Amino acid sequence: MGDLTVTKSAFKKRITNEPSILTALQQAQEVYGYITPDAVAVVADVFEVSQSRVYSTATFYHQFTFAPRGKHVISVCMGTACYVLGAQEILNAIEDELGIKAGGVTTDGLFSIEHNTRCVGDCASAPIVIIGERWFNKTNTTKMLAVIRKIKKDEQEGAQ
Amino acid sequence: MTKKKLEEIKDKYSSIVDDKWTQWSQKNDTPFFNNQVRKVLRNVDIIDPLSIHEYIATDGYFGLEKSLKITPEKVIEIVQKSGMRGRGGAGFPTGKKWQFVRESVQNSGTEAYVVCNADEGDPGAFMDRAILENDPHSVIEAMTIAGYAVGATKGYVYVRAEYPIAVKNIRHAITAARKYGLLGENILGKDFSFDLEVRLGAGAFVCGEETALIASIEGKRGEPTPRPPFPSTKGLYGKPTLINNVETFSAIPMIMFKGPTYWNKIGSKNNAGTKVFALAGNIANAGLVEVPMGITINEIINDIGGGVPNGKKVKAVQTGGPSGGCIPANMFDLKIDFDSLQRVGSILGSGGLVVMDETNCMVDVAKFFIQFSVDESCGKCTPCRIGNKKLLGILDKISLGNAKMKDLVELENLSKIIINTSLCGLGMSSPNPVLSTLKHFRKEYVEHIKGHCPAAACKKLVTYEINEKCINCNRCVPVCPVNAIKGELKEDHFLDKEICVKCGKCAPICPVNAIIKVSK
Numbered sequence: 001m002g003d004l005t006v007t008k009s010a011f012k013k014r015i016t017n018e019p020s021i022l023t024a025l026q027q028a029q030e031v032y033g034y035i036t037p038d039a040v041a042v043v044a045d046v047f048e049v050s051q052s053r054v055y056s057t058a059t060f061y062h063q064f065t066f067a068p069r070g071k072h073v074i075s076v077c078m079g080t081a082c083y084v085l086g087a088q089e090i091l092n093a094i095e096d097e098l099g100i101k102a103g104g105v106t107t108d109g110l111f112s113i114e115h116n117t118r119c120v121g122d123c124a125s126a127p128i129v130i131i132g133e134r135w136f137n138k139t140n141t142t143k144m145l146a147v148i149r150k151i152k153k154d155e156q157e158g159a160q
Numbered sequence: 161m162t163k164k165k166l167e168e169i170k171d172k173y174s175s176i177v178d179d180k181w182t183q184w185s186q187k188n189d190t191p192f193f194n195n196q197v198r199k200v201l202r203n204v205d206i207i208d209p210l211s212i213h214e215y216i217a218t219d220g221y222f223g224l225e226k227s228l229k230i231t232p233e234k235v236i237e238i239v240q241k242s243g244m245r246g247r248g249g250a251g252f253p254t255g256k257k258w259q260f261v262r263e264s265v266q267n268s269g270t271e272a273y274v275v276c277n278a279d280e281g282d283p284g285a286f287m288d289r290a291i292l293e294n295d296p297h298s299v300i301e302a303m304t305i306a307g308y309a310v311g312a313t314k315g316y317v318y319v320r321a322e323y324p325i326a327v328k329n330i331r332h333a334i335t336a337a338r339k340y341g342l343l344g345e346n347i348l349g350k351d352f353s354f355d356l357e358v359r360l361g362a363g364a365f366v367c368g369e370e371t372a373l374i375a376s377i378e379g380k381r382g383e384p385t386p387r388p389p390f391p392s393t394k395g396l397y398g399k400p401t402l403i404n405n406v407e408t409f410s411a412i413p414m415i416m417f418k419g420p421t422y423w424n425k426i427g428s429k430n431n432a433g434t435k436v437f438a439l440a441g442n443i444a445n446a447g448l449v450e451v452p453m454g455i456t457i458n459e460i461i462n463d464i465g466g467g468v469p470n471g472k473k474v475k476a477v478q479t480g481g482p483s484g485g486c487i488p489a490n491m492f493d494l495k496i497d498f499d500s501l502q503r504v505g506s507i508l509g510s511g512g513l514v515v516m517d518e519t520n521c522m523v524d525v526a527k528f529f530i531q532f533s534v535d536e537s538c539g540k541c542t543p544c545r546i547g548n549k550k551l552l553g554i555l556d557k558i559s560l561g562n563a564k565m566k567d568l569v570e571l572e573n574l575s576k577i578i579i580n581t582s583l584c585g586l587g588m589s590s591p592n593p594v595l596s597t598l599k600h601f602r603k604e605y606v607e608h609i610k611g612h613c614p615a616a617a618c619k620k621l622v623t624y625e626i627n628e629k630c631i632n633c634n635r636c637v638p639v640c641p642v643n644a645i646k647g648e649l650k651e652d653h654f655l656d657k658e659i660c661v662k663c664g665k666c667a668p669i670c671p672v673n674a675i676i677k678v679s680k
Binding site: 019020021022023024025026056057060061062063064078079080081083084085089092093096116118119120121122123124125126140141142 | 280281282283284285286289320321322323359360361362363364365376377378379380381382383438439440441442446447448478481512514516520525528529532535536538663664665668669
């Protein structure tokens with residue numbers, strides 16, 4: 001989750017010594033949680049290029065998002081090993097459970113599913129699902145739905 | 161830092177490393193490990209990656225020390241003699257590449273760069289991650305040797321952002337190496353300076369292609385450019401640039417320390433040394449496997465991998481990721497090396513080996529890889545951008561059971577056009593999964609056209625059934641969104657195929673796996 005209270009000038013200071021537009025955008029993603037229009041303006045200003053140049057770089061890379069992600073970001077690895085061991089079924093079940101497609105965010109902002117998670121490099125423990133910082137190895141649909149329902153329940157209780 | 165100091169550290173820490181090695185070999189006294197030859201992975205899971213001392217105790221940085229005593233030409237000669245070929249996939253002779261960069265540095269008189277390609281994007285391959293996480297100093301040492309050999313003073317490690325621990329460990333190791341005078345000014349007291357910087361990828365598969373990777377380090381869109389000029393003459397910031405991948409670099413220090421025979425005494429003809437494979441998929445023992453080049457697929461899958469679990473039949477092995485192909489089980493006595501895989505329509509690639517059993521549909525697998533290439537195509541050249549989309553459309557038609565025989569011809573023709581006309585390696589190799597499955601599993605394609613999916617994987621061509629294992633527990637009935645499953649608790653259950661929408665929600669609920677997919 002990003003911190004949207006970081007001011008433009010604070011962000012500008014932070015990226016002044018960045019070696020490239022790409023690394024500056026990586027900073028923006030880290031600071032704000034997504035690429036905000038203000039961040040694009042600052043990057044364009046610092047590197048003395050047009051905003052469209054910055055957008056052209058940002059939209060090329062999957063790492064950057066242009067809207068806030070959910071509180072719990074779910075990544076279902078779609079590498080080959082995960083795929084042949086049923087990752088697509090797990091993804092479909094999670095999409096059904098949350099009522100969103102990969103790339104979307106739930107209306108309450110609690111969950112988002114990453115679009116196109118490519119191999120996360122833990123193929124010996126496939127299939128892999130990552131929720132936030134938690135890794136679930138050799139997982140399956142039943143286990144993952146239980147985990148997601150548990151998070152939902154905890155969030156509801158926390159809200160009350 | 162001097163040789164004497166290196167030796168002191170080695171003496172002090174070698175007993176710790178020896179103990180760790182003994183513990184590791186006792187713990188891993190299994191066929192999975194005993195049938196391997198671990199050269200590149202020699203330190204993985206043994207030494208502490210955050211301890212430069214432990215790396216030095218395994219003869220670390222002695223290869224660099226030796227290299228700096230001889231001429232750069234001599235260093236390149238040793239790498240050439242070792243027979244090392246690039247482990248990133250294409251198998252280009254490493255020593256020759258170093259030679260090219262050195263020549264263009266001398267001709268142009270400019271500075272040069274050394275780049276480590278750690279943008280391991282091939283799904284199903286994870287050896288580079290393991291090396292960077294567990295033995296980062298081997299990469300640093302090798303890049304420094306390469307810098308000396310080609311005449312560069314600056315290097316970049318381009319790592320995927322998806323590998324946070326690898327990023328952390330390589331950064332830590334760079335700081336430690338600087339502190340010990342193994343990076344920076346006057347390395348080991350010699351008139352040679354070299355330093356490294358880490359750059360993170362941003363999630364673009366095409367950036368594993370060397371010209372795209374260069375564009376990405378420069379902070380631009382990671383689009384490839386036509387070659388020539390090759391990076392060895394005009395690379396990063398227009399300067400001669402040496403690019404090798406992690407696994408290639410990781411073997412260099414020991415080659416320099418022990419001589420070229422360390423590498424070329426094993427392996428097969430023109431394919432010296434070992435190769436690390438990432439064994440995964442439907443296999444009993446998955447993991448990283450390092451074996452001499454030229455051993456057979458059978459040896460890897462059965463002797464090391466322990467075969468396919470759950471009594472299922474192995475069908476194929478996929479090598480080389482989205483640029484590779486599927487090799488059928490009847491060809492498993494094939495020797496694995498760069499040249500023999502190419503002959504059967506696949507590639508060694510970076511070394512991913514994904515084992516597939518009878519439940520994996522080859523049309524679906526081809527579709528999976530083409531979908532990958534569609535998503536990851538940078539869009540610059542038309543054959544790759546539009547061609548792959550067209551391929552996907554035809555494959556979709558096949559998996560829906562709507563295709564005709566002439567679609568297979570179209571699939572082949574279009575594939576050849578994409579291969580011949582694409583700008584970079586991504587496009588040129590993207591149809592390989594289609595062509596290799598068409599070649600070795602044509603029957604399966606034809607079955608789909610007739611309306612059957614033999615592996616019962618393509619949704620449109622399968623039906624769900626409840627078999628005799630059913631214990632009438634009634635758990636599946638409430639999950640069905642269309643009430644297609646009828647039956648009361650402790651009474652026979654029945655699945656109405658006419659109503660069923662094949663959403664698949666019921667199957668994982670069943671405690672005895674009685675709900676199964678069958679081919680129509």
